Amino acid sequence: xxxxxxxxxxxxxxxxxxxxxxxxxxxxxxxxxxxxxxxxxxxxxxxxxxxxxxxxxxxxxxxxxxxxxxxxxxxxxxxxxxxxxxxxxxxxxxxxxxxxxxxxxxxxxxxxx
Amino acid sequence: xxxxxxxxxxxxxxxxxxxxxxxxxxxxxxxxxxxxxxxxxxxxxxxxxxxxxxxxxxxxxxxxxxxxxxxxxxxxxxxxxxxxxxxxxxxxxxxxxxxxxxxxxxxxxxx
Numbered sequence: 001x002x003x004x005x006x007x008x009x010x011x012x013x014x015x016x017x018x019x020x021x022x023x024x025x026x027x028x029x030x031x032x033x034x035x036x037x038x039x040x041x042x043x044x045x046x047x048x049x050x051x052x053x054x055x056x057x058x059x060x061x062x063x064x065x066x067x068x069x070x071x072x073x074x075x076x077x078x079x080x081x082x083x084x085x086x087x088x089x090x091x092x093x094x095x096x097x098x099x100x101x102x103x104x105x106x107x108x109x110x111x112x113x
Numbered sequence: 114x115x116x117x118x119x120x121x122x123x124x125x126x127x128x129x130x131x132x133x134x135x136x137x138x139x140x141x142x143x144x145x146x147x148x149x150x151x152x153x154x155x156x157x158x159x160x161x162x163x164x165x166x167x168x169x170x171x172x173x174x175x176x177x178x179x180x181x182x183x184x185x186x187x188x189x190x191x192x193x194x195x196x197x198x199x200x201x202x203x204x205x206x207x208x209x210x211x212x213x214x215x216x217x218x219x220x221x222x223x224x
Contacts, residue, residue, distance in 0.1 A: 024116050033139075035210065035214075041215065042202075042215075043157070043202065043214040044215075045211065045213060045214075050210065055209075055210075055211070091156060091157070097208070097210055098209055098210045099145040099164060100145075101159045102147070102159070102204075104156040105156065106155075107156055
């Protein structure tokens, strides 16, 4: 099993540009999570999906952030327009559902200048 | 939402000593409690987890204890080694599968 796969590993962009982060969960996992990690705020849950349906997006900072899961093997997190304060490591994670371990991808380090 | 409090934020121990990290949670319906270790520049990785039908679980030098009445759980690392140095996170689910994390504990094991 390849684990949770995220791309790109690093993204550097200028403020105002659109950023798209991608995630492929582990096959057979029916829940997918997007987290943002910063020194100041730690690991924040942005949104999670169950069976491709968004269940809780209360952590999405503002309308500039959107996430989709068009099928069981792919999800995107989009920031449009990006701002310097969006700079962080974004992790995608998946699990088999309630009471099961979360498996994290390697993360995308986003820098917005 | 779920509030997971984690203490201490930093912990420094001598090699061979024990380390204890504590977490409290707010959702009384939570019944799964994992611990993750994150090394610098890497992803969080599960090291041990416990479900609410047991009070303690051990895996070699690592143990987790759970007190559901008080809504707290703890990570215990015995005979610490320099390679145990990392940031450790506790987590608890809120409202079914919504996994929330504590703020993390930076553990330093001095040789």
